Amino acid sequence: MKRILITGIGGIGGTNFLRSLRLAEDQCNEKFFIVGTEYNAYYIEFSDADVKFRTPRHIDPEFIPTLLKLVKDYELEFIHPHPSSEAKIVSEKRKLFEDLGVKMLLPKPEDIMPDKFYMYEKLNASNVPVPKTIHIKSMDDIDEAFRRIGSPLWIRSIIGAGGRLSLKVNNVEEAKMWVKLNVMQGRAKINEFIIQEYLPGRDLAFDSLWFNGRLITSYARERIEYPFRHISLSGITGTPSVARIIHDNAVNSIGIAAVKALNPNPHGFYSVDLKEDADGNPKITEVDGKWHTTAPLWGYSYAKVYNKPSYNIAYVYIKLGYGEEITEEIPQTNLFPEEHYLIRQMDSGIILKNKNNRWRIL
Numbered sequence: 382m383k384r385i386l387i388t389g390i391g392g393i394g395g396t397n398f399l400r401s402l403r404l405a406e407d408q409c410n411e412k413f414f415i416v417g418t419e420y421n422a423y424y425i426e427f428s429d430a431d432v433k434f435r436t437p438r439h440i441d442p443e444f445i446p447t448l449l450k451l452v453k454d455y456e457l458e459f460i461h462p463h464p465s466s467e468a469k470i471v472s473e474k475r476k477l478f479e480d481l482g483v484k485m486l487l488p489k490p491e492d493i494m495p496d497k498f499y500m501y502e503k504l505n506a507s508n509v510p511v512p513k514t515i516h517i518k519s520m521d522d523i524d525e526a527f528r529r530i531g532s533p534l535w536i537r538s539i540i541g542a543g544g545r546l547s548l549k550v551n552n553v554e555e556a557k558m559w560v561k562l563n564v565m566q567g568r569a570k571i572n573e574f575i576i577q578e579y580l581p582g583r584d585l586a587f588d589s590l591w592f593n594g595r596l597i598t599s600y601a602r603e604r605i606e607y608p609f610r611h612i613s614l615s616g617i618t619g620t621p622s623v624a625r626i627i628h629d630n631a632v633n634s635i636g637i638a639a640v641k642a643l644n645p646n647p648h649g650f651y652s653v654d655l656k657e658d659a660d661g662n663p664k665i666t667e668v669d670g671k672w673h674t675t676a677p678l679w680g681y682s683y684a685k686v687y688n689k690p691s692y693n694i695a696y697v698y699i700k701l702g703y704g705e706e707i708t709e710e711i712p713q714t715n716l717f718p719e720e721h722y723l724i725r726q727m728d729s730g731i732i733l734k735n736k737n738n739r740w741r742i743l
């Protein structure tokens with residue numbers, strides 16, 4: 382029996398992560414005792430962790446002590462903090478957990494939720510393709526950006542995920558109004574925006590699992606649709622409702638290069654976002670030591686449909702984190718067979734589909 386603490390258990394990613402471990406119990410003769418924590422008083426209701434606790438927010442001084450107490454009370458062996466904000470602070474305080482004998486497979490804190498301009502500079506310095514980008518320090522930089530890069534441009538907050546404060550802007554006036562409104566309403570300071578080349582092409586993602594600098598496995602996909610996109614100004618609402626697996630060597634190699642530019646010795650799970658320019662060249666918009674929301678769900682769906690536990694990427698991660706040998710052959714890239722669509726919508730369930738088959742996952 383493996384005794385594991387999972388945080389963010391009520392979120393979509395946390396739910397998918399735990400679902401994957403329950404599948405491994407059916408498929409792999411494993412048994413998990415799961416203590417799940419969650420900040421949100423409502424979403425905690427969804428989880429089928431063995432025991433559940435609410436924790437304060439990650440910035441609360443009681444957050445880490447609460448987790449440490451749970452580790453002691455339930456004799457937990459491994460911690461998987463799922464939300465990035467929680468993973469970052471656990472990674473910062475990792476020694477407190479390690480002193481209790483708790484294992485983890487977490488990137489360094491500086492790899493988790495790096496700010497977008499830091500990311501851009503790291504990638505650019507390593508010659509990984511990135512959109513031309515200017516850090517806005519004053520309104521004059523917006524004029525400069527349109528002069529130097531052209532139009533339209535893409536503006537965004539350097540902090541936060543899910544396309545936070547992103548917008549396609551057609552001219553200086555639109556860009557200035559966007560910054561001004563968001564500063565005025567207290568969402569960001571002026572120097573917390575970047576403005577960059579607008580990338581109109583395919584919306585791509587690369588997900589990868591690493592151990593001490595070694596790539597264990599990875600896969601790439603194209604995002605086709607976002608949920609509720611028509612009621613969002615940017616059209617970006619975080620996690621896609623439709624995506625498909627692609628096998629694309631260029632995307633794989635740029636994805637790997639991006640992770641290595643962030644950290645030459647990656648350890649843990651890393652996500653990369655790419656978008657293609659008008660000529661179809663992929664450029665990196667984000668590299669982050671985090672789990673994309675659907676990564677465990679892809680693993681769950683493929684493992685279930687093909688009855689193949691090595692697709693269960695959350696389970697592979699746990700085994701690695703426990704220092705166990707992975708006996709199955711796992712490819713370093715293109716983990717999943719291509720041209721499968723994952724279709725999900727609130728209240729409608731989840732479907733995996735390719736040319737010949739359609740499987741209801743949930």
Ligand SMILES: Nc1ncnc2c1ncn2[C@@H]1O[C@H](COP(=O)(O)OP(=O)(O)O)[C@@H](O)[C@H]1O
Binds near residue numbers: 580667
């Ligand atoms: N320069 C850009 N031009 C067009 N779309 C972009 C650009 N940068 C990001 N996006 C879109 O916004 C999404 C979210 O941005 P991303 O870089 O992944 O940061 P985050 O997910 O942290 O908000 C991307 O997946 C992409 O679809």
Ligand SMILES: [Mg+2]
Binds near residue numbers: 667
């Ligand atoms: Mg992203």
